[in-house]
Amino acid sequence: MAQQVRGVVARSKGAPVTVETITVPDPGPGEAVVAVQSCGVCHTDLHYREGGINDEFPFLLGHEAAGVVESVGEGVTDLAPGDFVILNWRAVCGKCRACLKGKPWYCFDTHNAKQPMTLEDGTPLTPALGIGAFIEKTLVHSGQCTKVDPEASPAAVGLLGCGVMAGIGAAINTGGVGRGDTVAVIGCGGVGDAAIAGAKLAGATKIIAVDVDDRKLEWAKGIGATHTVNAGSGDPVEAIQGLTEGFGTDVVIDAVGRPETWKQAFYARDLAGTVVLVGVPTPDMKIEMPLIDFFSRGGALKSSWYGDCLPSRDFPYLVDLYRQGRLDLDAFVSETITLDQVEQAFDKMHHGDVLRSVVLL
Structure with missing residues (x-):
């Protein structure tokens, strides 16, 4: 059954973001719903808000995230409810020319969820980098979920989803x-x-x-x-x-x-x-x-490109280094905020006052 949750939306170029009610459908084949625990405020989200990526407004912002799988769709066998995951925007297809050459970190046909998340009036949202994680729960392709050590801090390891990994x-x-x-x-x-x-x-x-x-x-x-x-x-x-x-x-x-x-x-x-x-x-x-x-x-x-990473290889490895005290991911977390403070976080980022503001949900 579809759920209604709160999420951060950019409705038009340059306009301040708003927190709105968003409809998240049940996962379809190959998809998963993830309860987001943390999401970093990345400069790419600001690029989306400013129309610097494309003009497919309205955008559901946020992509540098970690959370727990809530449900999975038909055909998903490598994820289960309760899995702690970092979301990634390189869900490799395994079939394109890069993947077939043994270079999946260059995958040219990455997967995203097929179903849209929508505003209350049914308007489809464009999720940032195919994720959209300034939200309580998000719908993604199962390949965008990388399982890692559940004892790791979501605020720290979620940053591997984009900027820190890059x-x-x-x-x-x-x-x-x-x-x-x-x-x-x-x-x-x-x-x-x-x-x-x-x-x-x-x-x-x-x-x-x-x-x-x-x-x-x-x-x-x-x-x-x-x-x-x-x-x-x-x-x-x-x-x-x-x-x-x-x-x-x-x-x-x-x-x-x-x-x-x-x-x-x-x-x-x-x-x-x-x-x-x-x-x-x-x-x-x-x-x-x-x-x-x-x-x-x-x-x-x-x-x-994305640090030429392969999430299934690199995320667990780097999280292990973090857990061993050999990679200080906590040092990148300048502050933790709520969904309602994302617009202020953009301003702090623009002025160079933070390395990362991280939304906690």
Whole structure:
């Protein structure tokens, strides 16, 4: 029987979000209803509200979530009511050309729930990243549910559902950071700090945090940065080179996603080094550079999609590290809030006052 619950909706571009009554249908074949326990306030949700993703309003926001499976639909055999799960937006199909090549982390045909959740008047909602988790209960495809240790804190491990996984994966999966490497991370918000945590996990010996905000640089040091550079006080490329005997770092991760920061990343890496773009640019952004610089410097230029993660592989592993005290996910939780405080959380995020606000339900 369909249920009515409270959820956060963006009705039009730029308008403040509202908490509304939403109808959640019973799960159909391959679907699951999850009682949401926590959901991080991610910059992607703000992009949805501002019309920066698409114009399929109204949106049901929220996607960085953990919760407990309440019910499952026909054909679901790997989930059961009571399972503690992190929600993901890469429910691999197993059949597309990426999956058949053995690279499911690039899956080009990921699964979402077929049925819509709706407003009280029957208007269908577009769930953010196919999840929609600023809500008491949400409907997702069963493949979007990854079972993890139920003893873990939902507020902390739910962040693996997007931003923290994107950053850690950018360092480990995409950047291939290894023991003894030097790493620079440009942009020390939630994703950038997660990249710093990932570099530390991988055994990097020098991790340089770059930002224009001294508060964020202090946070980055707490996460694992060994050096900091305030890009507002001079040329960050020169600063990074100065910390690496003039060479630049083995890997530079751009967690901002602007032409100027990408160029900084390109020139701040060592010869044959790797640039990883994990910050999301807008469609109008362009770069113009001498082609000879690409040839003469060699190396690799990569984009990181969701940290090139495979949720079924990476989520349980990272939760285990968290439970062992080797990955401090609690450090990313700046505050816990209610559904009614999401709009204020967007404002705090915009001003750089938090790493993550987390909605608790």
